């Protein structure tokens with residue numbers, strides 16, 4: 001490792017990533033319930049509550065997509081940790097600021113590449 005290696009503790013980063021992954025997986029199990037197709041009894045609930053239920057399902061689906069995207073980032077970060085690439089921007093290969101990693105250890109890019117997304 002060179003002198004400009006990012007300042008972070010790989011073990012602490014791995015622990016945080018694994019804790020967050022476990023948390024997201026637990027949340028996924030809870031929300032699997034709310035993602036089931038809406039099969040409310042039309043007799044007992046009014047039209048409005050059925051709409052509410054469907055809206056809730058949409059939200060649960062959106063949340064689930066975000067969660068799966070974050071899980072993927074976490075898996076990739078763990079893979080980079082294992083490979084010794086962690087802490088370097090996946091786009092430009094520059095070290096990622098430690099402050100940035102402290103905020104979100106799964107972040108794959110430096111602040112420049114994140115803000116210039118798509119370029």
Ligand SMILES: [Zn+2]
Pocket residue numbers: 089090091092093094109110111112113114
């Ligand atoms: Zn970069």
